[in-house]
Amino acid sequence: xxxxxxxxxxxxxxxxxxxxxxxxxxxxxxxxxxxxxxxxxxxxxxxxxxxxxxxxxxxxxxxxxxxxxxxxxxxxxxxxxxxxxxxxxxxxxxxxxxxxxxxxxxxxxxxxxxxxxxxxxxxxxxxxxxxxxxxxxxxxxxxxxxxxxxxxxxxxxxxxxxxxxxxxxxxxxxxxxxxxxxxxxxxxxxxxxxxxxxxxxxxxxxxxxxxxxxxxxxxxxxxxxxxxxxxxxxxxxxxxxxxxxxxxxxxxxxxxxxxxxxxxxxxxxxxxxxxxxxxxxxx
Amino acid sequence: xxxxxxxxxxxxxxxxxxxxxxxxxxxxxxxxxxxxxxxxxxxxxxxxxxxxxxxxxxxxxxxxxxxxxxxxxxxxxxxxxxxxxxxxxxxxxxxxxxxxxxxxxxxxxxxxxxxxxxxxxxxxxxxxxxxxxxxxxxxxxxxxxxxxxxxxxxxxxxxxxxxxxxxxxxxxxxxxxxxxxxxxxxxxxxxxxxxxxxxxxxxxxxxxxxxxxxxxxxxxxxxxxxxxxxxxxxxxxxxxxxxxxxxxxxxxxxxxxxxxxxxxxxxxxxxxxxxxxxxxxxxxxxxxxxxxxxxxxxxxxxxxxxxxxxxxxxxxxxxx
Numbered sequence: 341x342x343x344x345x346x347x348x349x350x351x352x353x354x355x356x357x358x359x360x361x362x363x364x365x366x367x368x369x370x371x372x373x374x375x376x377x378x379x380x381x382x383x384x385x386x387x388x389x390x391x392x393x394x395x396x397x398x399x400x401x402x403x404x405x406x407x408x409x410x411x412x413x414x415x416x417x418x419x420x421x422x423x424x425x426x427x428x429x430x431x432x433x434x435x436x437x438x439x440x441x442x443x444x445x446x447x448x449x450x451x452x453x454x455x456x457x458x459x460x461x462x463x464x465x466x467x468x469x470x471x472x473x474x475x476x477x478x479x480x481x482x483x484x485x486x487x488x489x490x491x492x493x494x495x496x497x498x499x500x501x502x503x504x505x506x507x508x509x510x511x512x513x514x515x516x517x518x519x520x521x522x523x524x525x526x527x528x529x530x531x532x533x534x535x536x537x538x539x540x541x542x543x544x545x546x547x548x549x550x551x552x553x554x555x556x557x558x559x560x561x562x563x564x565x566x567x568x569x570x571x572x573x574x575x576x577x578x579x580x581x582x583x584x585x586x587x588x589x590x591x592x593x594x595x596x597x598x599x600x601x602x603x604x605x606x607x608x609x610x611x612x613x614x615x616x617x618x619x620x621x622x623x
Numbered sequence: 624x625x626x627x628x629x630x631x632x633x634x635x636x637x638x639x640x641x642x643x644x645x646x647x648x649x650x651x652x653x654x655x656x657x658x659x660x661x662x663x664x665x666x667x668x669x670x671x672x673x674x675x676x677x678x679x680x681x682x683x684x685x686x687x688x689x690x691x692x693x694x695x696x697x698x699x700x701x702x703x704x705x706x707x708x709x710x711x712x713x714x715x716x717x718x719x720x721x722x723x724x725x726x727x728x729x730x731x732x733x734x735x736x737x738x739x740x741x742x743x744x745x746x747x748x749x750x751x752x753x754x755x756x757x758x759x760x761x762x763x764x765x766x767x768x769x770x771x772x773x774x775x776x777x778x779x780x781x782x783x784x785x786x787x788x789x790x791x792x793x794x795x796x797x798x799x800x801x802x803x804x805x806x807x808x809x810x811x812x813x814x815x816x817x818x819x820x821x822x823x824x825x826x827x828x829x830x831x832x833x834x835x836x837x838x839x840x841x842x843x844x845x846x847x848x849x850x851x852x853x854x855x856x857x858x859x860x861x862x863x864x865x866x867x868x869x870x871x872x873x874x875x876x877x878x879x880x881x882x883x884x885x886x887x888x889x890x891x892x893x894x895x896x897x898x899x900x901x902x903x904x905x906x907x908x909x910x911x912x913x914x915x916x917x918x919x920x921x922x923x924x925x926x927x928x929x930x931x932x933x934x935x936x937x938x939x940x941x942x943x
Contacts (some may be wrong), residue, residue: 399701448728456699458728461719467689468724471696471704478657478679479700498720501686505693509681 344387349558351619352387352423353379357589358616359419359623363435364603370436370444373599374490375416377521377556377584381488382420384561389569391483394425396453404483405472407457409465410490410519411445412601418442421454423620432623463496465489466516470506470577473514484572485514492524495533500545506577507546515568515578516547520555521586523597538581548576555584590615626840629818629851630802638794638830639737641773643668645780646705646735650676656784659694659706661687666796667707667737687712691720694732703784704732710739710793711752718758725789726762733783734759734791739769740880741908741925742797742830742918751913757885759791760858766811767857769793769879769887771832773801775855778809786811793829795880797918800833803853814861816868820850823936824868827878828854828887831906831927835878838932849936857887862894869895874902874939878932880922883907902942904935 344352356379364370375382386392390404397403408417415435422429427441434440441452445460457468469487476483493499506514518538526532535541542549548571552564561582568580586600587593590612593604604612650656650672657679660669664682673680683690687708694704706713713736714721725732736755743751759767766788770776776794783790817832818839827835832853839849850868854861869875875895877888888905895901908925922928 399699401700405699457695457730458723461723464688464692464720464724467692467720468696470689471693472699473696474681474693475697475700475702478702481700498686498688498692501684501689502692505683505686505689508684 346558349383349387352383353558354616355423355618355620356383356416356419358613358618359432360415361604361609361612362622363415363432365609366433367436368603370415370603371412371601372415372603373523373586373593373597374410374519374521375413376590376593377586377588378413378416378488378519379589380556380558380561381517381582382416384558384565385486386420386424388562389565390486394453396426398456400456401479402481402483405456405485407459407465407469407485407487408446409459409487410462410493411459414444414446417446426454427452429623462490462493463498466499466502469514469516470502470511473511474509476513484569486517487514488517488519491518491520491522491535492529492532494518494535494538503542503545503547510575511577512573512575515572515580517580517582519584520581521584523586523600525597525600527597542579546576547579548574549579549581551581551583553583555582556588626837627843628836628840630836632800632802634801635798636773636801637796637798638770638773638776639668639796641770641776642735642737642780642792642794643671645777647671647675649781649784650679653703653784655701655703657681657697657702657704659683659690659704661685661690661708661712663708666709667735669707687717688720691717692724695724695728695730698730698732705735706732707735707737709750710736710755711750714755714758715752722762726764729764730789731787732789736791736793738796739793740795740829741913741921741927742795742880744797744918744921745915747915748912753882753908753913754885755793756857756879756881756887760890764789765858766790768811768855769829769857770855771829771853772799772803774803774805774807775809778807779855782809782811795830797830799830802833802836812856812859812861814864815853815855816850816864817853818849818851820848820872822848822872823939824850824852824872824875825878825932825936826852826854826865826875826887826891828857829880831878831880834922834927834929834932837929838936841929841933842936847936847940854887857890860890860894865891865894866898869899869901874943876904876906876932876935876939878906880927881907883909902939904939906932906935
């Protein structure tokens with residue numbers, strides 16, 4: 341894929357946000373907040389960082405792989421997959437509807453290109469990504485494995501089983517990113533179950549940890565991912581703590597958990613879309 | 624009075640050793656076979672594989688949820704992961720991981736579960752899982768296999784390595800008669816009629832196949848001719864073989880080292896109810912947990928041995 345300018349990438353982010361809002365609005369269900377906050381990450385990854393082939397092969401041999409562990413961000417992932425050529429953009433309108441390949445949470449069952457494992461039940465993705473990364477090593481495949489997790493998701497114990505394992509085996513062909521937005525469905529993480537010092541936690545588990553302080557600034561996100569990549573192959577798994585704002589891009593949705601799992605109504609959608617210019621054409 | 628057994632043995636061995644030897648052989652045949660184990664390598668008999676193929680074996684520590692996820696991920700690189708631990712930790716503890724990352728995602732993971740059922744013995748009820756077959760057979764896409772002795776477990780292990788799709792393979796700890804041939808061909812989903820009979824059919828799985836063989840000889844002394852069918856594959860169930868046999872005998876007994884609720888017997892009952900309603904008596908654990916004891920003591924106390932199969936066969940016959 342040809343490298344795109346920051347401006348072009350920014351336009352894709354804006355379109356992704358429009359897609360997400362329209363998708364969840366159309367079925368009056370789904371999770372808009374976190375994918376709005378991760379638009380820059382999704383676009384930076386798929387349009388700038390990943391060595392990938394939209395002509396999808398399940399085994400992903402010779403490609404970078406991406407796993408979405410916090411599967412409720414499905415609307416954002418589906419949008420970036422469609423916009424990067426994995427399946428027709430028109431298919432986004434089937435999101436969460438009967439007989440769709442775009443299930444509420446990502447699934448392989450319906451054979452949607454781009455998805456390699458089901459996710460949604462939280463805490464499982466890091467283990468899967470580690471397995472895929474170790475299989476790459478066994479196969480002498482030098483490409484990388486990426487994974488995104490939610491910060492609330494880190495309350496699941498399995499994540500820490502996987503964290504311990506990754507460092508023990510020195511799985512250094514893996515870049516994990518945590519969407520560090522400080523929100524989860526019942527409220528701020530500090531109130532629901534405080535994560536305390538995440539950086540120190542991951543470091544104590546033996547990971548190389550970087551922080552991307554402005555996860556809603558494309559240039560920063562790309563720089564963060566470049567830095568993370570430069571740290572691979574050095575014997576340690578790499579953690580990218582990506583500070584984002586849930587609901588970013590829509591003034592009345594930003595920075596709150598209220599839009600974690602609630603769709604906008606007609607009026608709210610119109611107001612939100614008024615803040616996000618149609619750049620690539622709506623589906 | 625000595626019994627005239629249709630199958631005999633000269634040696635006893637644990638079924639887990641059949642798994643361990645089959646696993647090593649599968650690893651020699653196919654370089655994509657890899658192993659994972661959650662701190663029970665010795666108990667699962669995975670040590671020989673680990674020694675011969677250290678780069679293809681992953682000790683996960685006491686972290687079963689992570690192990691299931693790792694195995695699912697490894698399939699993406701074309702690996703055929705055999706993930707081993709005790710049956711309790713291989714199912715109940717990681718049900719959601721198996722459901723989402725393996726079964727729903729249709730990943731080629733082999734879940735290898737030792738120390739299943741009461742015959743684990745002295746460790747007691749915390750480890751004696753009696754619900755695993757039920758949990759696993761309820762999962763769409765999952766194949767569920769419960770072989771009866773060392774030879775059949777080894778053959779099953781080799782067979783699942785060549786089969787594409789998620790499999791639950793259940794075996795155990797006690798030293799058990801080796802009464803099936805070493806050179807058997809294991810066909811997943813194909814029941815094996817071991818003894819022909821006309822009066823009652825005994826459908827048995829796992830360790831209780833041996834008890835069924837003994838029960839058949841005991842019944843024959845009383846002039847009752849039982850058919851013994853080895854149901855090594857709980858799912859997909861060989862409904863054709865079940866119906867064909869019961870059509871002839873008119874009644875049946877199911878025998879398993881598992882809860883009656885949700886086990887093999889229930890699968891057979893479903894089949895009979897829909898196609899050929901006939902008396903069926905269950906030999907299994909009746910809605911209770913196990914306890915510490917020797918395998919023989921436990922099978923006796925919980926009503927799972929040959930004598931209980933004989934009683935159940937007579938109850939079934941009386942209902943014809």
